[in-house]
Amino acid sequence: MAQFGKIVLAAGTGQMGKALVAYFKDKCNEIVILSRSESPANKHVRTVKWDGKTLGSWWVELENADVLINLTGKNVNCRYNQKNKKEIIDSRTNSVEVLAAAINRCQTVPKLWIQSASATIYRHAEDRPMTEADGEIGEGFSVEVCKAWENTVNENTAGIHNMRRVILRTSLVLSKSDGVFPRLRNLVKFGLGGKQGNGRQMMSWIHEQDVCRMVEWLMMNKEEGVFNCTAPTPLTNKTFMEILCRVYSKKLAFTSPEWLLKFGAIVIGTETELILKSRWVLPHRALEQGFTFLFPTLESAFMDLHNGTNEGNYKQ
Ligand SMILES: NC(=O)c1ccc[n+]([C@@H]2O[C@H](COP(=O)([O-])OP(=O)(O)OC[C@H]3O[C@@H](n4cnc5c(N)ncnc54)[C@H](OP(=O)(O)O)[C@@H]3O)[C@@H](O)[C@H]2O)c1
Structure with a gap:
């Protein structure tokens, strides 16, 4: 018998969504993915179309769900021009608002809403680590996005009874074929993996399997509120790159100075802040x-x- 009933993944088509589908498909009776694109059903994994901002017939999928996991948001790996900035914020806040409106129509609301958020909400920290209790909120565009995102969740779900809420302040998710890992791995394989900037910036990261396991753990306990979803051993960018080079038996290559990163970011359409x-x-x-x-x-x-x-099972 499956461990869980119905799981709804809003925007479960990206890096984290794919990992969650793979992890939960044999542990639940039904997975419903809300997506802007159609996709054929695969056994008990179905895709239902939405646009991430307008209430539609898709709302019925939330009826009596065990959990809603909201992963919606334009990918932040882009240039922060006005158009992209607006889409980064709107895609996050609109999806929260419309999901809350959908839940308000349900007779039996989901037991739990897990909101994927970002550990970027904390300030640039080289002096001490940030926890849920004593972390200081930073400033700048990315932090403003995080604040608007979390505030929208808090404001729009405050009136929903019988539903727990969890905000997952997620750090860099490491997956085999998506996100930052394959990009850095390719740099290292071609002998180009070096520290970025002065290499002293800390990197918080988490393996995708641990993201899924933390979601499962939250489904089974009674916790609420903000959780930092990150591995317990953040390290400097230099150490991060050294370990990656060691895994691929490569030497740490030249350092990418800040000016080169800035130039490269413009060329490949991203931001050095990342x-x-x-x-x-x-x-x-x-x-x-x-x-x-x-x-x-x-x-x-x-x-x-x-x-x-x-x-x-890796032994140190
Ligand atoms: N991966 C990480 O390292 C990481 C770290 C911290 C926080 N997060 C956050 O966690 C969430 C999920 O991460 P992810 O890595 O799975 O993201 P992802 O791979 O970029 O996927 C996000 C999904 O959001 C939907 N989407 C994109 N732009 C949209 C728009 N303008 N309007 C509505 N929907 C849109 C897309 O689904 P459809 O095309 O199917 O509609 C897309 O597949 C994101 O909000 C991300 O910011 C991720």
């Missing part, structure tokens, strides 16, 4: 409540992504 901001974030609440990580160290995560075992 690599130069020091994100030093700890999963204090999860650890305190007894969550254990399958991949607590970067070595174990990289070895798994490299070998594809997903077994977390």
